[in-house]
Structure formats: structure tokens, C-alpha cells
Amino acid sequence: MENVMSVTVSWMVSGNECFIVVSLAFARCLIGSIYYKNVF
Amino acid sequence: MRHEAKYYRKKGNTVICELCPNMCRLLNGETGKCRTRTNRHGMLITEAYANPCALHIDPVEKKPLYHFLPGTSTLSLATAGCNLACRNCQNHDISQTSPLETQNLDLQPDDIVVMAIQKGCSSISYTYTDPVAYYEYMLDTAQKANEKGLKNIMVSAGYINPQPLDELLPFIDAANIDLKTFDDNVYHELSGVHLKPVLNTLLKLKEAGVWLEITNLLVPTYSDDVAMIEKMLDWLVENGFKSVPIHYNRFVPTYKLHYLHSTPIALLLQVAEMAVSKGMKYVYVGNIGPNHYSNTYCPVCQAVLLYRTGYSIRSKLNNYGKCDECNCELDGVWK
Ligand code: SF4
Ligand SMILES: [Zn+2]
Numbered sequence: 431m432e433n434v435m436s437v438t439v440s441w442m443v444s445g446n447e448c449f450i451v452v453s454l455a456f457a458r459c460l461i462g463s464i465y466y467k468n469v470f
Numbered sequence: 471m472r473h474e475a476k477y478y479r480k481k482g483n484t485v486i487c488e489l490c491p492n493m494c495r496l497l498n499g500e501t502g503k504c505r506t507r508t509n510r511h512g513m514l515i516t517e518a519y520a521n522p523c524a525l526h527i528d529p530v531e532k533k534p535l536y537h538f539l540p541g542t543s544t545l546s547l548a549t550a551g552c553n554l555a556c557r558n559c560q561n562h563d564i565s566q567t568s569p570l571e572t573q574n575l576d577l578q579p580d581d582i583v584v585m586a587i588q589k590g591c592s593s594i595s596y597t598y599t600d601p602v603a604y605y606e607y608m609l610d611t612a613q614k615a616n617e618k619g620l621k622n623i624m625v626s627a628g629y630i631n632p633q634p635l636d637e638l639l640p641f642i643d644a645a646n647i648d649l650k651t652f653d654d655n656v657y658h659e660l661s662g663v664h665l666k667p668v669l670n671t672l673l674k675l676k677e678a679g680v681w682l683e684i685t686n687l688l689v690p691t692y693s694d695d696v697a698m699i700e701k702m703l704d705w706l707v708e709n710g711f712k713s714v715p716i717h718y719n720r721f722v723p724t725y726k727l728h729y730l731h732s733t734p735i736a737l738l739l740q741v742a743e744m745a746v747s748k749g750m751k752y753v754y755v756g757n758i759g760p761n762h763y764s765n766t767y768c769p770v771c772q773a774v775l776l777y778r779t780g781y782s783i784r785s786k787l788n789n790y791g792k793c794d795e796c797n798c799e800l801d802g803v804w805k
Contacts, residue, residue: 431560431561
């Protein structure tokens with residue numbers, strides 16, 4: 431199963447989007463990869 | 471949130487759930503193996519409806535789906551509960567518990583669809599736990615999403631009976647199915663379920679034209695036997711899955727299997743090479759950082775068409791999903 435672990439802050443920025451996914455050492459994610467998206 | 475469940479029948483004072491091959495027989499007040507479906511006075515109710523305990527916007531690559539709308543965001547959700555009991559579950563805090571025990575949001579299918587559109591997501595993903603455990607919620611949400619032009623993605627172990635799968639399939643655009651091993655005894659030891667129904671699901675998804683990718687996690691001492699992996703590959707090749715991307719993922723010690731070591735990288739690469747030599751067109755190795763098998767290569771001229779570093783992508787595919795070098799078509803859904 432896909433790991434639920436991801437740090438998202440998208441819900442904290444209302445109306446806009448800014449989210450970061452930090453994937454740690456879990457079996458379905460790449461270790462240490464960072465995904466960042468910013469839509470203002 | 472209680473909701474009448476689909477797919478059950480009564481036999482005397484017992485209710486038999488027919489949603490998944492576990493076929494739980496439940497007396498009044500008893501709950502199935504998935505911890506979401508309970509016999510309440512002869513009616514099977516699901517506790518997993520409109521109450522997700524996990525909700526994120528993820529890159530679609532995280533599912534993992536590498537050939538489905540790359541670079542897009544997907545609104546991803548799960549309720550608590552699961553019809554499997556994997557010893558290596560990395561989400562056991564939400565999968566091996568009931569929705570009555572987790573902190574949940576209150577979101578009807580319409581709310582999820584509106585949120586996905588507002589947040590600019592191309593799709594909704596039913597993931598993290600097994601969505602079979604929240605089948606009715608997935609089905610209703612997928613129908614509404616489909617009406618609004620959103621895609622639906624199922625990330626699942628594929629342990630579901632054919633009839634409920636048939637009802638769901640018209641609304642599912644893409645799926646990543648975990649094929650855990652090719653040995654039925656190991657399947658049962660590792661996850662508490664059986665292999666055959668998963669193979670049936672794979673065949674049905676392919677026949678229905680759902681975009682499909684497969685994940686095989688190599689768990690040391692359970693699913694890392696090369697001869698067994700070869701058998702799995704032979705089955706995939708013989709049954710027309712050559713164009714289905716396969717993701718070999720590295721196991722990291724988790725949950726009940728915390729005492730094992732991680733999958734050796736050399737083994738993952740060996741298995742990936744074997745898959746290529748057997749004729750699998752798109753082979754990936756995940757969970758080890760960027761490597762030769764993180765990229766997508768043209769199956770004809772071998773040009774690198776999608777470079778991946780983590781979840782970031784550089785594409786050399788043209789807009790129609792064709793190779794920029796030789797113009798051949800790459801299997802997948804590109805727009
Ligand atoms: S869906 Fe749940 S209750 Fe129904 S058969 Fe499967 S595990 Fe049992
Ligand atoms: Zn080419």
C-alpha cells in the first residue's frame with residue numbers, strides 16, 4: 431500500500447495552494463524525496 | 471457514519487459479506503475482518519462512509535503511477551480499516567483499526583469532488599488503506615467525480631469479488647495493484663489472504679481497459695525469492711501484461727517485520743533486469759532514490775522520455791504521448 435506519510439501544508443493556506451510532500455524511509459515512497467508545489 | 475453496505479446475504483441469523491473473498495460470516499453485532507462492516511440485526515452496515523481519516527494532495531507519481539497524467543496532483547483519501555492484515559503494513563495505525571477508533575473528517579462524496587476541483591487536482595485517489603474496506607464511499611465518490619470529468623485512481627491489493635468490481639470498474643480510470651508474491655502460502659502468511667483472487671482482479675482490470683500498474687514489494691524472507699519472482703513474471707508475460715508498468719519496491723523494516731533488514735539494492739536491480747529480459751516494457755525500482763530504473767525509456771529506441779528525480783519530472787514525450795526521437799507511442803494516459 432501507498433504510504434500515508436507525507437507532510438502536506440496545503441490545507442493551511444486557504445484559497446491558494448502551497449504543499450510539500452516529504453517522503454521518509456517508508457516502503458512505498460522514495461527515500462528523502464521532496465515534492466514542492468506552490469500555486470498562488 | 472453508518473450506511474447500509476452492498477453485497478451481502480442473510481443465512482439464518484448470520485449475515486455473509488460478499489464484497490471480498492474473505493466472505494466473512496457475521497452474527498448480530500459482529501464486525502468483519504476489515505473492521506468496517508457489521509451485522510446490525512440482519513442488516514450489514516458499513517462504518518466507513520464519508521469519514522476519511524487521511525486526506526492529502528499528492529503527486530500522482532506517489533501512488534505510484536508513472537504512466538498516468540504525470541506531474542498532476544491527486545486528492546488522496548482513506549478511511550480506517552482494511553480487508554488484509556499485512557505484517558509489513560506501513561499504515562497499520564489506520565489500516566488495522568476501525569473508523570470508530572480514528573479521528574475523521576466529515577466529507578460526503580460531493581464534498582470530496584468539490585474539493586478536488588477547487589484544489590486543481592486532476593483525479594481522486596482511493597488509497598493508503600485498502601479502498602475495498604470503504605467500497606461504498608469509493609463507488610459513490612467515483613461516480614460523482616466521473617460526472618464532473620475528474621479521473622479516479624484505485625490503489626489496492628485487488629482483493630475483491632468479481633461482481634462488486636464490475637460495478638466499480640466503469641468509474642475507475644487507473645489502478646495500482648499490489649501483487650505481493652506469487653506463492654499462495656506466502657501470500658497468506660504475509661497478508662492473511664490468497665493469490666488467485668488478486669490475479670482475477672488484474673485480468674479484469676486489464677480487460678476493462680483501466681490503466682494499470684503493478685507494485686511488487688520485495689520483503690526479505692517472504693517475497694524476495696528469485697525463482698518465485700520469475701514465476702510471477704512468466705505469468706504476467708503469458709497473460710498479456712508486458713505493457714503494464716511494474717514497480718519493484720524496496721522493503722524497509724516496519725510494523726511486525728521490524729526485525730528484518732531492508733531489501734538489498736543489488737537484488738532489486740537483478741530482479742528489474744530479469745523483468746526487462748522477460749519482455750516487460752516498463753520496469754521501475756522504487757524506494758532507493760534516483761536510479762536507472764526511475765526513468766521511463768522508449769521501448770523502441772531506448773531514449774529517456776521521462777526523467778524522474780523524486781517526484782519531479784522532466785519529460786521528453788510530445789503532447790500526444792509519443793517518443794520525441796522515433797515517434798513511437800508510449801503506453802499510458804498522457805492527457
Ligand atoms: S469486505 Fe470486510 S466484512 Fe466483507 S468479506 Fe471482506 S473482510 Fe469480511
Ligand atoms: Zn523512441
